[in-house]
Amino acid sequence: MSEAQELDQLRQQIDSLDQQIQDLINQRANCAQQVAEVKQKYASPGELVVFYRPEREAQVLRKVMERNQGPLPDEAMARLFREIMSQCLALEEPLQVAYLGPEGTFTQQAAVKHFGHAVQCRGQVSIADVFREVESGAANYGVVPVENSTEGVVTHTLDSFFDSNLQICGEVTLRIHHHLLVKADAEPVERIYSHAQSLGQCRRWLDQNYPNVERIAVSSNAEAARRASKEANAAAIASEAAAELYQLRIQAANIEDRPDNTTRFLIIGRQATTPSGDDKTSVLVSSRNQPGALYQVLEPFHKAGISLTRIETRPARSGTWNYVFFIDFEGHRHDASIAPLIDDLRDVALDFKWLGSYPKAVL
Numbered sequence: 463m464s465e466a467q468e469l470d471q472l473r474q475q476i477d478s479l480d481q482q483i484q485d486l487i488n489q490r491a492n493c494a495q496q497v498a499e500v501k502q503k504y505a506s507p508g509e510l511v512v513f514y515r516p517e518r519e520a521q522v523l524r525k526v527m528e529r530n531q532g533p534l535p536d537e538a539m540a541r542l543f544r545e546i547m548s549q550c551l552a553l554e555e556p557l558q559v560a561y562l563g564p565e566g567t568f569t570q571q572a573a574v575k576h577f578g579h580a581v582q583c584r585g586q587v588s589i590a591d592v593f594r595e596v597e598s599g600a601a602n603y604g605v606v607p608v609e610n611s612t613e614g615v616v617t618h619t620l621d622s623f624f625d626s627n628l629q630i631c632g633e634v635t636l637r638i639h640h641h642l643l644v645k646a647d648a649e650p651v652e653r654i655y656s657h658a659q660s661l662g663q664c665r666r667w668l669d670q671n672y673p674n675v676e677r678i679a680v681s682s683n684a685e686a687a688r689r690a691s692k693e694a695n696a697a698a699i700a701s702e703a704a705a706e707l708y709q710l711r712i713q714a715a716n717i718e719d720r721p722d723n724t725t726r727f728l729i730i731g732r733q734a735t736t737p738s739g740d741d742k743t744s745v746l747v748s749s750r751n752q753p754g755a756l757y758q759v760l761e762p763f764h765k766a767g768i769s770l771t772r773i774e775t776r777p778a779r780s781g782t783w784n785y786v787f788f789i790d791f792e793g794h795r796h797d798a799s800i801a802p803l804i805d806d807l808r809d810v811a812l813d814f815k816w817l818g819s820y821p822k823a824v825l
């Protein structure tokens with residue numbers, strides 16, 4: 463057989479497989495539409511029907527990865543299914559997702575990674591605005607950054623939970639690559655704009671390469687890129703997406719000090735999430751600033767044999783020297799082992815608040 467004949471045969475096979483895949487995807491979409499009808503049928507009058515089910519989506523993605531035989535890698539296959547589910551859910555209900563904008567931020571990338579491309583993403587100017595959009599019902603869900611492996615916690619996000627009744631219904635992590643972006647025509651760089659977190663994540667690189675250039679913190683990396691595209695002698699530290707959006711050139715790529723630089727984002731919504739089988743729970747516990755306070759808060763976890771995944775301390779706004787602990791731990795609020803732990807915590811805490819139980823990030 464000639465090369466042309468062999469290719470022709472294989473391409474016929476691909477065409478036939480594509481047709482089957484397409485038919486199957488539409489059968490799946492049809493099932494999702496029926497799922498929507500069932501959800502509506504069993505809703506009580508006036509009840510808000512919840513179409514998006516993070517626990518089910520996490521289970522679907524985990525199954526895809528478990529049964530995957532290759533040659534496509536598990537994660538690549540899961541990303542394909544992420545998009546299929548996104549389109550299926552859009553047939554049930556087109557979701558509105560508020561994120562910390564503007565367009566081109568890492569938070570927008572995190573939103574797309576978590577929900578897929580079939581949602582309507584709306585950029586907000588602040589973390590408080592993301593909370594407000596979801597609280598008011600203008601958006602179904604919100605996406606906000608919460609911690610970075612190099613720079614630590616995003617305090618605005620944690621503090622927003624003090625006054626909010628929103629629930630955490632998911633988490634997503636993103637590897638963060640920063641680039642130094644400049645305009646196409648080379649000008650000497652006199653100012654570098656970026657978000658304070660990103661300036662911190664590239665501190666060593668900046669000290670080595672631009673020790674005497676002014677670093678200016680702005681509200682987001684995308685805003686930094688916008689300024690660099692407009693002003694003379696300015697550069698920005700931002701993502702590849704921001705470079706494309708503002709037509710900037712990548713002068714130096716991957717300038718983050720730590721190669722494993724990762725940011726974790728939270729998905730916030732108005733409903734609680736049921737167990738997915740591999741979940742995390744976040745709570746807020748406040749205590750008096752007295753000797754042994756942290757020990758008292760941690761002891762119930764040790765007793766219950768529950769692993770903490772994170773603990774952050776913030777000063778409480780009520781009472782000058784009281785502290786609030788933001789604690790993430792493994793398990794779901796409905797797990798049998800959690801109830802006695804919470805009873806013990808309530809005994810030692812001044813205040814206790816559930817922030818949500820949610821599936822651990824799959825992708």
Ligand SMILES: C=C(O[C@@H]1C=C(C(=O)O)C=C[C@H]1O)C(=O)O
Nearest residue numbers: 494497514515518519547550551
């Ligand atoms: C189909 C459902 O609704 C949505 C779509 C899903 C999917 O396409 O698999 C999964 C969960 C929901 O977000 C469902 O609840 O099963």
